[in-house]
């Protein structure tokens with residue numbers, strides 16, 4: 001297993017391809033985007049991820065990583081393309097299908113095909129297996145098929161790619177064994193073998209666990225606002241219990257994983273997945289709540305201007321996919337407010353503003369939506385001087401409320417009653 005073809009050079013495919021290349025494999029990175037192929041081919045990166053630039057440059061310079069538009073014959077094919085959500089909340093498997101079809105002409109006896117893309121239960125068995133079998137292959141005999149879900153956390157991808165335990169789901173036990181040989185070459189965590197459908201479900205349940213827990217935190221935050229108490233205090237004390245771990249409330253759940261994956265379970269088992277659906281709906285409702293608080297805080301003002309701190313879906317990343325902050329910006333604009341959004345990690349988007357000063361100037365209210373570390377360094381006194389009014393809504397409980405109050409701000413935090 002020396003030659004590996006990685007299909008999709010995105011958040012998972014690119015780190016995987018470059019780590020494999022720096023571990024001595026000959027890697028062909030395939031992407032449908034000319035821009036990505038050119039960028040990676042030149043040793044550059046098109047996404048922000050700590051440490052990735054160094055690894056990609058080293059991989060390309062060593063000659064072990066090449067970026068191309070089309071697949072070619074290899075020992076292993078790793079499919080790491082997106083599985084987006086359709087408008088009716090189903091998994092859009094077109095990219096997976098297209099990637100699988102693109103490798104069919106290049107398959108050779110004993111090849112291993114690994115699906116890394118997060119997929120609904122049954123994808124290997126009901127989509128990929130028939131696709132390869134109709135080309136004459138027999139899975140587990142002359143072609144090997146496994147699902148090895150990635151579980152890395154954006155912001156810590158390179159470390160987790162190596163250190164995390166891996167779940168490998170083979171379509172047959174022989175398929176799982178073949179995939180284990182590959183991951184054992186670079187993964188330091190424990191490798192567990194199971195079936196393909198189990199591995200698909202494990203991955204979805206991991207993200208669903210987090211989504212349901214965040215929904216519980218968000219619901220509790222809304223209850224606390226109504227009860228006139230502070231969710232952050234409730235969570236702090238409840239979490240002193242040895243078996244309780246209340247999650248962090250916030251403006252909603254974004255990113256391409258947690259806000260998407262639970263729907264794949266709802267799609268497969270709509271009758272049973274009641275709690276999972278409700279959690280998704282609760283989290284998706286949070287941006288609306290943030291908009292209504294901001295409207296309340298600026299009520300009666302003439303042509304109110306709101307400054308949004310953060311467009312990315314979470315702190316210290318540049319990814320705006322499914323970001324609740326983007327929904328809040330749109331909601332405020334639809335309500336007729338002037339919105340300026342400043343995010344040091346993002347360089348475009350609705351209401352995007354190049355500098356913090358411009359975003360704050362003549363503003364009536366500042367709302368923190370993403371907990372980037374840069375925002376902790378903002379001096380509330382300086383911010384207050386630029387602004388027309390001094391109001392702060394902290395949806396992440398990230399800023400030092402006392403310091404902002406001392407600078408004359410009326411401070412509201414999500415999950416706490418209006419003071």
Ligand code: SAJ
Pocket residue numbers: 118150151152153154206207210214247248249250251252253254255256257258313314315
């Ligand atoms: N969030 C909260 N409260 C919390 C935790 C998170 O509101 O207590 C929000 C974040 O602000 C963000 C969203 O949830 O908007 C998701 O952020 P995250 O850091 O929890 O997760 P992701 O989406 O960046 O990465 C997840 C990880 N899954 C789990 O932690 C179970 C990662 O390990 C997966 O590999 C990744 O999804 C994926 O690709 O599926």
